[in-house]
Amino acid sequence: MSALLRVEDLRVRFRTMGPMKALATGTKAPFIDAVCGVSFEIRKGETLALVGESGSGKSTIARTIIGLQRAVSGSISFDGQEIEGLGGAERKPYLRRMAMMFQDPVGSLSPRLTVRSLLTEPFRIHGLRRRDAGGEAERLLRMVGLPADFARRYPHQLSGGQARRVGIARALALNPDLIIADEPTAGLDVSVQGEVLNLLARLQDELGMAILIITHNLNVVRHMTDRMAIMYLGRFIEVGPTDGIFEHPRHPYTEALLAANPEPDPDAVLNRIELKGEVPSLFRRPSGCEFHTRCRYARDICSRVFPEPSTNREDPHHSFKCHFPLERETAMPLEQKPLS
Ligand code: SF4
Ligand code: MG
Numbered sequence: 077m078s079a080l081l082r083v084e085d086l087r088v089r090f091r092t093m094g095p096m097k098a099l100a101t102g103t104k105a106p107f108i109d110a111v112c113g114v115s116f117e118i119r120k121g122e123t124l125a126l127v128g129e130s131g132s133g134k135s136t137i138a139r140t141i142i143g144l145q146r147a148v149s150g151s152i153s154f155d156g157q158e159i160e161g162l163g164g165a166e167r168k169p170y171l172r173r174m175a176m177m178f179q180d181p182v183g184s185l186s187p188r189l190t191v192r193s194l195l196t197e198p199f200r201i202h203g204l205r206r207r208d209a210g211g212e213a214e215r216l217l218r219m220v221g222l223p224a225d226f227a228r229r230y231p232h233q234l235s236g237g238q239a240r241r242v243g244i245a246r247a248l249a250l251n252p253d254l255i256i257a258d259e260p261t262a263g264l265d266v267s268v269q270g271e272v273l274n275l276l277a278r279l280q281d282e283l284g285m286a287i288l289i290i291t292h293n294l295n296v297v298r299h300m301t302d303r304m305a306i307m308y309l310g311r312f313i314e315v316g317p318t319d320g321i322f323e324h325p326r327h328p329y330t331e332a333l334l335a336a337n338p339e340p341d342p343d344a345v346l347n348r349i350e351l352k353g354e355v356p357s358l359f360r361r362p363s364g365c366e367f368h369t370r371c372r373y374a375r376d377i378c379s380r381v382f383p384e385p386s387t388n389r390e391d392p393h394h395s396f397k398c399h400f401p402l403e404r405e406t407a408m409p410l411e412q413k414p415l416s
Contacts (some may be wrong), residue, residue: 079117080151080253080286081141086114086150086160086264088136088310092359108358110136112310113150115229118254125297125318127333128307129355134290135179135352136310138256141288142176143167155253174254175247179262181239186232191217191242192227200247216245220275237268244275251283258290273300298322303393306330309358309366311335316394326388326401328371365399373400 088111118124123411126134139145143164152160154170170279175198178184185194190215199206206212214224214349220241231239240260247255254356260276261269269354277300280287284316289300297304297318305315306329314327332351353370356362362369368378377399386401 078119078156080120080122080155081136081288082117082151083141084115084138084151084153086111086152088133088140088142088145088150089148109361110310110358111140111147114307114310114312116305116312116315118286118288120253121280121284121286122303123289123301125289125291125301125304126307127291127294127297127304129292131355132307133310134307135181135258138176138258138290141256142171142174145301164286168202172250172401173252174256175250175252176252177243177247177255177257179259181236181243182231182234184243185234185239185246187231189230190227191229191231191234194231194242195227195246195249198246202250204250212249212294216249218240219243219279221247235268236264237271239277240264240268240272244272244279248279248283252285254286254288256288256290258291260289261293261296262292269296276300296335306333307339309356309361311397313367313398314394315395316388316391318393319387320394324402324404326396327367328373328402329367329399330396331402365397373402375400406407 087109089107089109093106095106101280114133114137116124117230118224127139128134131235136145140147147160150160151158154173157170159167159170171199181278184337186250192210195213196209199212199397210227213227217224217226222238222241222245226238226242261272273296276287277406289296290313291297300319303316304321305312305319306327307313308329314321314325321330322334325334336351351370352372356366356369362379363373364377364379364381365371365383368374381399383397383399385395385397
């Protein structure tokens, strides 16, 4: 399958203070590197998750793809066409084929618009005429399992789950090839989360779009995605097939994230691995492997040498950046190791 979206060596930097203020305060770097050389691709119909704690750069990647944020370098191509750096008008035909679902289900819908206007707004934004806007809104509501009379409601008259469904319907309006869903289950009750994920999965089956899911919810990742990329301080530290990574994480940070994930099975033993310390500040990146300040396997070399990417012997599509990747027998919480 060919790549629908290809991101290569993407770098995004934020200015945190003006040059004069930086000079006055003696700050050397009034910038932070939010995304540092990230590469990945999404094939048609595929689902990829970007996983990581907040501030790891996931949403910034999404915002850069849809042009809300400029990259300092790197490439973003959509269906073979470079789109990074294109101006608004040139980018529009490509943006029409991608839809973004923002994080807050109710807050991401303009409060003054009815559901009908919200659902037909993408046509107006892209200058596409619809003779039958009402019929279009009704069709989209039907697709996400909401009654036609919801078209008259305003966002504040919707529950979180209903608002999320409207968000999905709006994302589908122009029949996109790619949906970018930023925390699609955030703020929803657990039962509603399941409904929303099932709906997204069913629509993907029917319509065949690719989905980029941004989340820190590993249950979402496990149930929805083909591949996952784990981010730490703006870099990918492990990338590969979701099943393979869940079964055998190679990077200690991934291991800790998976172990901290509440198991839906109540009989399962919860193997928590406490991550020590806080996520380091982007202003003061640790030397060497940037995870060494929190890694329970860290050795001397880790704080000195940045680990180059390596790939899994069993699966060349599974890669990670660690000097001492976990072997099967070590990829188990210490307290769970069989006594010998
Ligand atoms: Fe831990 Fe060292 Fe691997 Fe970094 S390189 S994750 S510090 S073992
Ligand atoms: Mg975010």
